[in-house]
Amino acid sequence: MKLTRRIFVQLVGSAAFIASSPLLKAQGLSVKRLPLPCSPSQGKWIGTTCQGCTQYCAIEIFNQNGRATRVRGNQNSKGNHGFCCPRGHLIPQENYDPDRIKQPLKRTNPQKGRGVDPKWVPISWDEALDIVADKMIELRNSGEPERLLYLKGRYGNTSHGLLYGTLTKVYGSPNNFSTSALCAETEKMGPGYTQGLFSYRDYDLGNTKCVVFWGTDPFSSNRQVPNVISKLGVLQKNGTLITVDPRLSTAAAKSKEWLPILPGTDGALANAIAHVLLTEGLWHKEFVGDFENGKNLFVSGKTVDPALFKENNTLGLVTYWNEEAKDWTPERAAKECRLDAEQIKRVARTLGKAAPNVIVWMGPGVCMNPRGTYTAMVVHALNGILGSVDNVGGTHDPAKSLKGSYPSADKYVDELAKSHGKGKKVDGRGDKEMPAAMKAKLGSGVVTNNIANYMLSHPDFVKIMISSWTNTPFAAADGKRWEKALANVPFFVHMVPFPSEMTQFADIVLPSTFNAAEGMGTVTGFGSMHAWTSIQQPTCNRIWDVKQEENEVTWLLAEKLVQKGWPALLNYYANEFADPETGAKPTNEKEFQLITTKIASAPCWKQGAKAIPGDQINGWEDFRQKGMHNSAPQAYKKHWGGKFPTPSGKFEFVSGALRKVLEDHSAKYNSTPDQILEACHYTARGIKGWMPHYEEPLRHGDAAQFPFLFIDHKSRLNREGRSANLPWxxxxxxxxxxxxxxxxxxxxxxxxxxxxxxxxNDLVEITSPAGTIVTEIKVWEGVGPGTVAKAYGQGHWAYGQVAAKEYGKVPRGGNNNEILIDDYDRLSGTSCRNGGFTRVSIKKVSKII
Incomplete structure (x- = not known):
């Protein structure tokens, strides 16, 4: 209420009456407020997809007079049930961030480095793409197309056929990379080398009786946040929540049991739980099998004759017991993990009692460390012992989403591209000390962070770098290596919505659409026993001169390349792509954007000879209106009976695929599997090299000089590292x-x-062997002695006027990646950031230097 002079006089005049009235004195002075005329909000909900994390939830944005104003989960979604998490609600502020890049920019300062002003000048799209095309043709004419490097960050389905999948292939460079190895790839190795599933998992939360959130906090970050939040009441009513995490996460606060484990010792705890399950006869016999005479022969410290145990859907359980689990008593693990032995027993019995309706939900905190593959295997192996794999209330393969594929570009690849496009990639995959054997195929895993090391050791190799939706100087461990590497690149093109740290090194900046609200494409995701294909489409008017990098920019660049004498890319787009409804070929970037989106989603809405599985959608317009397609629900026990995609067809405690990987890799380098394991910094030798087991954590930094273990965790408001410039x-x-x-x-x-x-509030320097950052202190009982924890997301020295204290120069807080060591789980190629693998020291300071 606005206080006017008239109201003030009235209040003063009635003061005596108020003081003499006990009733008014008790109730206080009330002012009558007249209702204002109002009506329902005028606007429309439009379906699109959030990309605030890799869950890719189908959402809806409310359009009012051409502006995106509100966000909710897609009301048709069977994955997020019509909800979205806090990150989704940040979309309008992110979309209208005044610090967004509003038009193409050209660098005029040849000097590059942190704190160096690029002295950008605005230019037109025509001029910007003309410059890019000239550089690409110059490199091709010199016979060096392999010296073009493309790096993609967050993306949709369209990028696989247009940027990442096609541009470098037709051009002639093998050096196309994703940033996925910076995120959480190692956790795929656990289910990959036990059950043949190199993927993130889905979970039957609606029917489970017990969930272990192990090194993950899905109430706050990573995947399935809306699904988990919406199921919390049911989970607490029908089951038991348990969290294994060195810090008091949101999941831990909601759980009945919190095991504040010493970082990096997760494998020891998993072995101890397996030890209790087996010695007390709590394994799931229908899935695993049993001793022939029914008598339990799993006795602590004693081996078992494998011939006496008949396995059903597993292979090698007794070998795992003999080689590993028999000696891992709860008492031994308690000392190793800094836990209570009685709590370990209690948790194991809780799991055994609830089996098979159990979920051991493993996250990146378990395995994003130098020996993470084996930790992932031993933690995920508990799902095999408990019989939860493919079972009711258990852990599952993702259901299959429907998505279309783009036409082959093979006939547009000329001899130059063929001869130069098959060379060795610069990320080091397949090297002796870097098998990167994702999907049990040597050299198939990307080693993103190692690209910077190659660029530093070969500073003249990369002559053109193109990157979209990336910020490796901020997002990669020891990111200052990227700053040095990027400073050496003669020509760098950055396609992004926001002026990040990486953008400061660009020669040409192409402003991308904010795809959740302005772009057009399709995205797939899964959760809650369903998969989906959801659209990204304009939910508001574009107010700046931005373009969608995956389809609009690629078409426009292809047109420019034709003008320079190289028509292959445009010929591919114009001749091979056609509207699935009308057959029309694209003639401009807008038509190409629409057609590529329709092709990618066509199996969801285009009726063929067979009925569409899952949601029934009547044509393209119906798909756009609904915003998504839900798959049919995942089936139970579909891999039981010898149908797992492993060499044996079973859930393997002794991995045939991993054994073959190590033997093939050692043969390539005239070595032995043990020598390969040693070169990759694992402790396993012999048969343990291809089975779940505990590896003592490898830590960087002398314990006397750096006494604390550093814990990196993610903020529930961290939109893939892109939210720090938002006041909300x-x-x-x-x-x-x-x-x-x-x-x-x-x-x-x-x-x-x-x-x-x-x-x-004390100001401290946090120092590791990699570097130093400065932050304030929070004294908190949510971390144990000897460990310190810090959320990732602050510490930007660029990105905008809110993210940085002084844009381009002074960060707000500290970036965790400036103190994390550049190391890898080498069997997967994934960067390390968890498990306390980096030691730090802490020193009080009086001010930021």
């Missing part, structure tokens, strides 16, 4: 347990803080 994110940062708004804190146990003489 900064204001609600306090929603992350232990954190505070508009700040960045290192969380430390009270006992450690007392020893160091630290208190809340």
């Amino acid at each position: 994110m900064q204001e609600f940062k306090k929603c992350d347990a232990g954190d505070r708004s508009w700040g960045d804190v290192l969380k430390i146990n009270p006992a450690d803080a007392k020893t160091l003489g630290l208190k809340d």
Whole structure:
């Protein structure tokens, strides 16, 4: 209420009456508020897809007079049930961020480095693409197309056929890469080498009786956040929640049991739980099998004759017991993991009692460390012992989403592209010390962070770099290597919506659409026993001169390349792509955008001889209106009976695929599997090299010099690292347990803080062998002694006027990746960021230097 002079006089005049009235004195002065005329919001909900994490939830955005104003989950979704998490609600502010790149930019300062002003000048799209095309033709004419490098970040289905999948292939470079190895790829190795599933898993939350959130916090980050939040009440009513995590995460706060494990010792705990399950006869006999006479011969410390155990859907359980689990008592694991032996027993019995309706939900915190493949295997092996794989209330393959494929570009690949496009990739995959054997195929895993090392050791190799939706100087461990590498690139094109740290090194900046609200394409995802294909389409008017990088920009660039004498790319687009409804060929970038989106989604809406499985959608317009297609639900026990995609057809505790990988790789280098394991920094030798087992954590930094184990975790408001410039994110940062708004804190146990003489809000330097950052202290009992935790997301020195304290120069807080060591789980090629593999020291300072 606005206080006017008239109201003030009335209030003063009635003061005596108010003081003499007990009733009014008790109730306080009330002012009558007249209702204002109102009506329902005028606008329309439009279906699209959130890309705030790799769950890719189908959502709807409310369009009011051409502007995107509100967000909700798609009401047709069987994956998120019509909800979206806090990250989704940040979309309007991200879309209208005033610091977005509004038109193409050209660098005029040849100097490159942190704090160096690029001195950009705005140019037209025509001029920008003309410059890019000239550089590409020049490189091709010199016979060096392999020196073009393309790096993709967050993406939709269209990129596989247009940017990542086609551009480098037709041009003639083998050097196309994704950033997936910076995220969580190692966890795929657990189910991959046990049950043949090199993928993230889905979970039957609606029917489970017990869930273990192990190294993950799906209430806050990673995948299936809306699904898990919406199921919380059911989970707490019908089952038991357990969390294994070194810090008090949101999941831990919601759980009945929290096991604050010593970082990196997860494999020891998994072995101890398996030990209890087997010695107490709590394994799931229908799935696993049993001793022939029915007597349990699993006795602590004693081996078992494998011939006495008849397995049903598993292979090698007794070998795993003999080689590993028999000696891992809860008491031994308690010392290794800094836990209570009785709690380990209690948790194991809870799991055994609930089996097979159990989920051991493994996340990146388990395995994003130098020996993560084996940790992933031993933690996921619990799902095999408990019989939860493919079972009711258990863990599952993702259901299959429907998606179309683009026509082959093979006939447009000329001799130059053929001869140069098959060369060795510069990320080191397939090297002796980097098998990168994702999907049990040597050299198939991307080693994203190692690209910078190659660029530094071969500073003249990359002559053109094109990248979309990436920020490796900020998002990759020891990211300053990327700053040095990018400073050496003669010509760098960055296609992004926001001016990130990586953008500061670009020569040409092409502003991308914010695809959740302005772009057009399709995205697939899964969760809650369904998969989906959802559209991204304009939910508002574009107010800046931006273009969708996957289809609009690729078409326009292809047109420019024709003008320079190289028509192959445009010929491929114009001749091979046709509208699935009308057969019309594209003639411009807008038509190409529409046609590529329709092709990618056609199996969802185009009726053929067979009925569409899952949702029944009547044509393209119906698909656009609904915004998505839900698959049929996942089936139970579909791999039981010898149908697992493993060499034996069973869930393997002794992995035939991993054994073959190690033997093939050692033969290539005239070596032995043991020598390969040693070169890759694993401790396993012999048969343990291809079975689940505990590897002692490999930690970087001398314990005396760097006494604390550093825990990196993700914020529930972190939209793939792109939300730090949003005031909403900064204001609600306090929603992350232990954190505070508009700040960045290192969380430390009270006992450690007392020893160091630290208190809340003290400014400290955090130093590792890789570097130093500065943040404030938060004294917090949510981390154990000897460990410190910090959320990833702050520490931007670019990105915008909110993200940085002084744009281009002074960061807000510290970036975790500036102190994380550049290391890898070498069997997968994945970068490390978890498991306390980096040691740090803490020193109080008076100011930021």
